[in-house]
Amino acid sequence: MTTHADDTIQTSSPVPPRATGGLRRRLLKILKRLPVWIPLALLMGWTILPILITLSISFKIPGEVYSAPQLIPANPTLDAFREILARQGFKGAFVNSVVVGLGTAILTLLVAVPAAYAFARFRFRGRHLLLLFTLLPRLIPSLGLMVPLYRLAVALGALDNRLTLVVVFTGTILPLAVWLLVGFFQQIPRELEEAANVDGTNLWLRIRYIVLPLAVPALITIGVLAFREAWNEFNLVLALTRTAGNRTLPYELWLLQDSVGFANNPGMAAFAIMTLIPFIFIYLRIERYVVGGITAGSTK
Amino acid sequence: MSIVLVLALVAFACSDDSGTTTTAGEAPATSDGASGTTGAPDTTGDPTTGEPVEITVWFAREYLPPDLFASLEAEHNIRVTYDVRPGDNMLPTMLDMRDVGEPLPDLIEDDSLTTPAYIAAELYQPMTEYVDRFAEEDPELFETVLPAVWENGTFDGEIWHASWQSSYDLIYYNVAMLEEAGVEVPFESWWGVLAAAQAVKANNPDMPSVFGTGSTSEDPLFYWLTNFGAPFDGAVPDLTSPGGLDFIEWAQTMFEEGLINPAYVVGEQDESQGAFINGGGAILQDGINAGLDYMAAPGFEYGDDGWLSTPMPNEESGEQMSVPRGWSIVSESEHPYEASLVLRYLMDPVNGVPRYLSGSSTPRSAAILADSEVADAQPYFTDEIREAFFGVSAQIPPAVNTREVGAILIDLRDDLMVVGTDESPEEVAARYQPLLDALND
């Protein structure tokens, strides 16, 4: 198509053809990319500016945050970071958060994949109702979960235990996980599996070797969501734990906040930065696996 | 390989980290230096088995040196487990725990204003008897504790709560600006503060927030209403009283004259404090603890070249109040005496000083406040202020509905000082009083 444009220009302009054709082509190319670049620039700004502000706060002392609010601190200090690292409970809470987060991600996938497969591929009695049932109870706010789950945990002797947290967080993310996976599995054409079935492979092998590899992006998304659920939840940790040894980062963050005098904004900012950076790195590593899907794409 | 790692982590997660019999941090068997506690005979320890008595303590805020209870445990046959929990959640949690049969803590810390709610819920037991024993067994230490600590916790003739610490607001001011405006300190009244602010503003018309507050939520409202002399029925102030109307007029004038910054009022703390430090404000009402952060403010020093402090004025009524918090013994505790020993231990300057220096609110202890380390850390705590602090006997009204009243007072504050209203003080009072009175029904 570009060539046609070139032809038109050539016949109507006295300027030597090559120069104008190249310039116009380049301009058009930029214009075509603008609808992509502008939103991406906006996205970067939208995401990064607040993070930069947080970074900036973390290098200040509490009194400076509002008295010297410029982005680049005049007297940067690592005090806030030192304070966080020196806190008794920080490392433990970090480890707990990672452990509970990973546990939740794994358990969620283990439970959600078979369930979603069943809903997507089988027609059985109560299918629609059960699917709805899987989703709707999730819509209760977590404040409403605190007391009943606490009582349940006590009744089962499961109070103050990280495994309990893993199970509970899995429960709260299951509905989204199942729902996502059902949609995803439904989009995988049956013919693929039927082709395999003709060869005599059973259900488990079909799932393992055909469905799952195609579903990797969705699985990773769910893993990330499940991890985040465990990472950020405070109310349920408050209700279900009794000792510092079993608590996760949000609790530690709460402990940080409750200061008398000046609000410990640098502490909170340093906390946020220190808990974010590792995960940005890890996510950047795995994010290439989020690409793709059924279409495979030319790189594969 | 990574799968193995992940599975190992998950297995780790499955193991219950039982922390119930340890105190956080490594506690050495004996402590250095003076035990500092009592000359009391050791009557602790389980009489039948000789095992240490287990006491569980709940703090509502942190500021705990890691080996806090080390010397207590060395002296007496007591083992202390502690936890830090959100204050606003403590009472509901304890109700649930009681329902379900989970063992409750022995000694808990919460705002003193919540005491009636706990009493109504039958979660406290009176400690009058143990206070008497305290006075008998350790008179020296007992005398360093201000009487208000026990008085503020007395209801119906029994001591239910030890109001050990309190927040207390001071007026911090910028020396140069006030001098330039020809203002005399201490302020005689809140109208005097207003006049001072006007004078400063005349010299600095663009100042964002001549007067600000650094204390949060409803506390300033209670301070002001008490200082202005509005009578309280329980936690409900009478806005229609002369004191109440005076306050409303004062607040409206502050707003109309541009002496406060509405956005800073809503922000409650950060903006006002920041403005005070960088010259965007001249007069700031803030707690004693905030002074420690002002001491660290770069470019703005304590002293005649920077800032000084003075007590809040109360000429309007002669009443001062504080916002205390403290300790109570839980009704289900089987070892109230030992719990009271833990309380004494916390009150001992040897422990109280480090705790205060690491950031708790101000303990009502003559000994702790006289400590040289403390005095060095807070030079702005002048003799005048000390006198005022020691003299305060009134407190933010303890009642089941104090916080609900506070929520309405915050609306009042926003109405008067954030959004502004053209109504007369009487009209404003007439609008809000029914809402407040309804809470007392």
Place this chain on the structure above:
Amino acid sequence: MTSMRAKPNQVSRRSLLRRSFMRPPTEDRNSLIGHSRVIPYLLSGPAIFMVSLLLAFPVLYAIWQSTYRAEVIGGETEFVGLQNYIDLFGDPAFLSAMNRTAIFVFGCLILGISLALVFAFALNKAGRRLRFLRGITIVPYLVSGVAAAVMFRLMFNAEFGQVNRTLEFFGIDGPEWFSTPSLAMVATIIAQVWTDLPLAVLLILGGLQTIEPSLLDAASVDGATGWHRAWYVSIPLITPQLAIATVWFSYGTLTSLGVVLALTGGGPMDATRTVPIHLYETAFVELRRNEALAIVVVILALNALLTLIYTTVSRRYDLRS
């Protein structure tokens, strides 16, 4: 209309895929050959069990307890039937909170879903070098609401905040965000959207990436421009993901407490006092737990209603299932 690019004799996985997409959506067929009727129940059993125990049980508990009331704090509760609900809907404070929450939720949805669509489309088209942006996108989702609120308070500060400084650069007078009731709501919406947006972007992007490119190519062969392709082809194809994103987003905003409380504390003159804040105060300030559970049930009912609406609407437009 479609072009078969696979070599005719090569029955590769890719050609199977393409051929299957070229067929019109098929009727939902019976269980695959050779399996018992028990298997689907076995497969979905653990999930159903967990959801029943951990979510359905609390819902029932909340409904049950919301029909009781305690006279005294911590005292015995007695059955009052629907009285808590009647009082709730007669309470002007609650009704205004509902009002504000509606504004809040719809504001967040409009802003959030639009931004999510724009960002997801852009990310989908991003060149390989810009792929790292996908990792950056998720960052807000990992930050706690309180930390986010701290940032936004600084950003929206009228004196020195970045927002006002940018506005002034364009010649607009920066307003007082937090002391103006309506603007406080706007600031809160922006902060809330910031924290939850990554979820919507992830979901929609996931959906976009599963669109078979030949569908889009087919459309452009027919003369559709980029915008047309996006609006008439891509968006209908990602309806399921859009529905999930909308449901989850509105759930998140309808129950959001941390961000709002830390940012405005309920706002000047209760301007940002949403239902979750009302719930928090009923439960922890007024210590009326059963009444608070009534609010919980109302929130649940609202969420369920919204979900049913979204899924019904999405099913109408869904081309694929």
